Amino acid sequence: MIDAAGYPTIEKVVKEANQATWLIIQGSIGQPEFMKKCAKELEIAVNQNKADAKNLAYLLDRIAVLEDKPQLYGTQFDWNENGILSPNKFDNIIKVNQRRKSIGLNTLEQQTNIIRKRVQD
Incomplete structure (x- = not known):
């Protein structure tokens, strides 16, 4: 879905679906490449004021921890x-x-x- 339509911003889906998507991505620790790809899409959405910057912060930090890098x-x-x-x-x-x-x-x-x-x- 993300490949086809980009990050599911609140304007594309309802707020609850947007948050649920983020939770799924945040919990996808067994798929680091998927997490990184989603972080790029989420960053684009944040820069367009179409997604919550806090979600991006949590996702970037989760990826950093998984890669043993500083948050x-x-x-x-x-x-x-x-x-x-x-x-x-x-x-x-x-x-x-x-x-x-x-x-x-x-x-x-x-x-x-x-x-x-x-x-x-």
Whole structure:
């Protein structure tokens, strides 16, 4: 479908179908080439203001983690060697927080505190 019609933006499909598509792509960790192809299509849609930049951030970070590369937005977390839920590696905290702010996300420090609190409750 993506090959034929491009990324299913909200204007092409309803909001729920757009979000469901993103969830499927985000969970396709066994198909990294598919994820990368979809990230390119999603980036085009984001640049045209037809898709959510937050979804692109999460997808790019998921791909980076799978490739053992630093995240750009710090959206992916895992348990560290001390058993503490922490962001997977990222490039630079100042740049990460600038990128996060530019798409409407809170700081990585704030998000880390939120996520850690959730797993404690």
